[in-house]
Amino acid sequence: MLELRAAFQGIFEDALLQEMEEVCKLKTYQAGDVLIDFGATIKAMPILLTGVIKILREDFDAGELLLYFLEKGDSCALSIDCCIGHKTSEIRAQADSLTRVAFVPNYYIDQWMVKYPSWRNFILASYSNRFEELLSALDNIAFLQMDVRILNYLKEQQKLRGTDLLQITHQEIANDLNTSRVVVSRLLKSLENQAYISLQRNNIHMLKK
DNA sequence: ACATTAAGTGATT
DNA sequence: AATCACTTAATGT
Numbered sequence A: 001m002l003e004l005r006a007a008f009q010g011i012f013e014d015a016l017l018q019e020m021e022e023v024c025k026l027k028t029y030q031a032g033d034v035l036i037d038f039g040a041t042i043k044a045m046p047i048l049l050t051g052v053i054k055i056l057r058e059d060f061d062a063g064e065l066l067l068y069f070l071e072k073g074d075s076c077a078l079s080i081d082c083c084i085g086h087k088t089s090e091i092r093a094q095a096d097s098l099t100r101v102a103f104v105p106n107y108y109i110d111q112w113m114v115k116y117p118s119w120r121n122f123i124l125a126s127y128s129n130r131f132e133e134l135l136s137a138l139d140n141i142a143f144l145q146m147d148v149r150i151l152n153y154l155k156e157q158q159k160l161r162g163t164d165l166l167q168i169t170h171q172e173i174a175n176d177l178n179t180s181r182v183v184v185s186r187l188l189k190s191l192e193n194q195a196y197i198s199l200q201r202n203n204i205h206m207l208k209k
Numbered sequence B: 001a002c003a004t005t006a007a008g009t010g011a012t013t
Numbered sequence C: 001a002a003t004c005a006c007t008t009a010a011t012g013t
Helices: A002-008 A014-023 A077-085 A106-115 A117-143 A146-161 A170-177 A181-193
Strands: A025-029 A034-036 A044-050 A053-058 A064-070 A091-095 A099-105 A165-167 A197-200 A203-206
Touching: A002 A014, A002 A044, A002 A099, A014 A099, A014 A106, A044 A077, A044 A106, A064 A091, A064 A117, A064 A146, A064 A170, A077 A106, A077 A117, A099 A106, A106 A117, A117 A146, A146 A165, A146 A170, A146 A181, A146 A203, A170 A181, A181 A197
Parallel strands: none
Antiparallel strands: A025 A099, A034 A091, A044 A099, A053 A064, A053 A091, A165 A203, A197 A203
């Protein structure tokens, strides 16, 4: 499995990589596929090899709210917690693009913690990264106006997708930010007037770097 | 040509 | 910032 090597060469020691190749299951997801849904129990810990996954929190009524994105090499601390504690998922994980994921069976998560320093570091770093992302998500929601939130969102997409031309609808943005499409359309229009972006149907062109 | 979906807008809360 | 009620524009069949 060259994919595992490609993603973790130099991060995990060879012995661990070999073990991973033996026990991990690889899966492919299309954009929009749900990997883990609210209330699901998880029997294996996902590690993202390629693509982007978004992590969403369920709202009290019906909506969803985007917490953060996972990129190559990332895992989700919430899923680890879920695996080890045998709890149900508090979040939904949904593929945002074509995605390859390695699943580590429950049993090995613990085992490797004592066996491989690089694995322990990976898990700890993962917790730390997710925690930081969670804080910044909280800051966004609590302290920033919707227009700034939208601009941050667009910049993140730009970075994640590696392109200035974002194929996305106003409705999709509204869903992720848990607001209404009308509000998104208005604020995007104002961003366009300020020359941050240009708008066409189904896509947004980022202008300022 | 018609239906469907995305986006724009004024008015109101 | 949200909602309503509509209009306009782009796209699919």
